[in-house]
Structure formats: C-alpha cells, structure tokens
Amino acid sequence: MISVVILGAGNVATHLFKAFNKVEQISVIQWYNRSTDALKTYKKEVEVIDDLSLLKEADLYILAVSDDAIKPLSSKLPFENRLVVHTSGAVGIYDIDKKHKRGVFYPLQTFSKTADVDFANVPICIEALESVDYHLLKKLAISIGSPTKKVNTDQRKVLHVAAVFVNNFTNQLYRMAHEITESEGAEFDLLKPLILETAKKVQDMSPYMAQTGPAKRNDKKTLRRHLKLLKDQHHTDIYNLLTTSIQLTHGRKKL
C-alpha cells in the first residue's frame, strides 16, 4: 500500500485523486489546498485540509499546484527527508526544496476538469534522485494503469515544448480550418474524420513517412490556387511558413 498526500485542487490534482481512489494499492490519506472550497465535494471520501501543519506522515507528497507555486510550497512543508514530487513538465527537479527527497511525476497529457481521463492514455514521465524513490513512483503509475518512462529534467522540458506543438499549435490549425470553412459556409464537421485519421496515422508511422499533399509533392499550381483562396493574411502567413517547412523537410527546398 502506498500512502499519498495530494496538494493542490486543480485539474491534475483532481484527476490523480480520482484515479488513486479507484485502486487498492494506493491510499490517499489527505488532500490539501490553500482553500478547501474547491474540495468540498470530496470531504466524505478523504480528509481535506487547508493548514500545512496538519499534514500527516505519508510515503509521498504530490505538489499538483501551479508551476510558480512549486518552489515556495515545497519550502513551507513542515517536515524533511520525505519524498516530495511535482507534476510539471516545465519545472526542474531541484526547484523542490533540498530538505526533501525529490522527484517528478509528470503526466504527459492534457487535462480539463470536465472530461474523464483514462490513465492508460497518460504516459507518466518519472524522475527521482534515489532509485528507491524512482521505483515507488513507477509502482504508483503502474497501479493506475499508466505507461511510465524515466525522463530527466532536460528531456522533460523538451517534451513540454513538443507537447505545445502537437497539442496547442495543432489545435490552432484546427481553429484556422474552422475559420476558413465557415467563411464559405462549408462545414468544419466534414474535416473531423480527417483530423482523427491524421492523428492515428502517426501512431505507427513516423510523421516524416506519413506526410503527403501539395507542399511535399511541390505541386506549385495547387499551392498558388490555395494561396489565392485564403483571404486572411494571417492564414496566408501560416500557409507559407508551413509549406516551406514541409519542403525543407522533404528536400524540396534548401535553406
């Protein structure tokens, strides 16, 4: 049995609590937030606190708080030499106060409060300074059905940037496609199967191999026709930059 205290009441904290609470191997013994308002609904399931001095002894303390709060909160914890981890892709392991045993438990997925999360689809990137701590974190992740990977701080930080490309930036391309279609009264909905297929294709093929289309073929006529259709300068800029990018990748253009 792994005993855990969760600190923070946001998206990550909430989804971790729900996942931990479902499995026998994990016991969430306390849930802390600076204000317990957000935790009201969970009072029957777990001890909810807003006072750090009430923290009990546990195998693991998870700081699932905003990036900037990790460092100060870790310093304020009224104990030492216990395992304290954060859940951030962007914050180093040494940002946790050195009086603790330190680690990172970074779930590489996008969470929102409303949508359910299946942790089988959430790779957990684990970092720890001691091997025994690493193994405890790995056991924890496996208990909720997540794949795990040992990832150091530098690697985690580039994964975090890369996640912005495949999540936020990709979503913004979907948004532009929405704008482009609606401008002609065409239905964005028609693109949804293609959106899914594009994501599925790279599950077992490299993005390099999966590429198709006019930019890769260097089909100048189609490229010109497309640019003529785009009315928003901003869409044109994206079209040009990404077309060039594809051409560089596929040897159609040299820097």
Added chain:
Amino acid sequence: MISVVILGAGNVATHLFKAFNKVEQISVIQWYNRSTDALKTYKKEVEVIDDLSLLKEADLYILAVSDDAIKPLSSKLPFENRLVVHTSGAVGIYDIDKKHKRGVFYPLQTFSKTADVDFANVPICIEALESVDYHLLKKLAISIGSPTKKVNTDQRKVLHVAAVFVNNFTNQLYRMAHEITESEGAEFDLLKPLILETAKKVQDMSPYMAQTGPAKRNDKKTLRRHLKLLKDQHHTDIYNLLTTSIQLTHGRKKL
C-alpha cells in the same frame, strides 16, 4: 443496382473499387487506366481496359485521375450525355467536358495505397447539376457506408485548403515535435497519446473551446523558457507565429 466504370488506378480509384466491390447495390463493370499494368492483380475481379473506345454503357463514370488529367480525359470520352464525375477537392465541376452530365464525388479523407480505408470515416462531398444525378451519387456513397454532404465548388475548394491545414500542416507539427524531442534523446512516442487526445477533443468541442496552454493563458515566463529551449530557427519561427495566432484568437493580442 448502380453500374459504375472507374477511370484511373491510383489511391482513390483503388479504394473506391474495393469498397464498391464489397456491396451488392453496386456493380463495377469496367476499370480503365491508360496503362493496365497497375491493374493486373484485379483482372479476375473486373474487366480491365486501357482503350477508351472499349468503354461500355454505365450509370456512372468516375474519373479518379490526377487533377490535371480530369479535363482532357473527360473530353476524350467517346460518348455524351452520361454522368461523369471526378473525385477532386480542387477542380471545379465545369472542368468536366460539357458534353456530359457532370458531377463531383469528393472523398474528404487521406488515402494511401497500403492502409485500409473504412468508408464510414470518409465523408463524401457531392455536387451535381441535376437533382437525379445528385441522388444517384448520394445513393452510391450511402451504399459504401459513407456520410454525405451537398457541397458546391467554392465550398469544396475551401474544404480542400482547410484539409491541408488539419492534415499536412498538423503532420508537419508532429514532425517538428519529433525533431525537438530527439534532439535531447527524449522519446517522441510519449507524445502519441496526446496527439490522439487532441484530435479526439475537437470531435465534440470547437477548437476555440478546446484551446489551452501558455499562449492562451499569456504565460510569458513559460513562453520565454520555451523559446530558449528551441535551437532551430525554423522551430522558433513556427513557435512565434502560432503563439501570436492563438493570442489573436483569444484576445491576448490585437492586430
């Protein structure tokens, strides 16, 4: 029973043939290509020809050939007043020779020869000049399990551009994420569940509502940290342009 002749032997022609051949309501009576080499393997299943003068009478002739070949091939067809359609997102309906009844049967999906296609995930954008032709095309699409939509040439052309955004450009963002992660020895594979989740999210939520991340939050510290991590000028350019784009969309920046 709808009798069909397919012209062309590429990705689209091949997948349409396989789908048509599976259902009782459709009979592919001939398959034409300018060279029958590519069609050798199908000779037992269908009459394969490379001579236009051998074309038989059918309810429908599908020109699944390269965009530039649609116009000349339609002119060369040795008959008139029969229904002839092309499968292109980028070519107008009037590019088909006016001696024919004309239409478009555009499958909005990405096809490659190797991967199997489930036509339930292929919306067919239909255009026709006569209502009776429209209904025949719709019946054809429904027979292979595809959703259908009436789409005029202007709408189809913007769907085609928008498809480049959600397919080719998105795939290029995956490619950059691959480059970024590999440069630090981190695993691109860890991003795959996030890639899928991002595509799934917009299946029932608008991309506008689905957006998250540092650009939308205007989290300047994280944006700066990310830019410091990116070593390739080209990645930096994309990062800046798409960040600005998200900020414009979500009112963090004004033009």
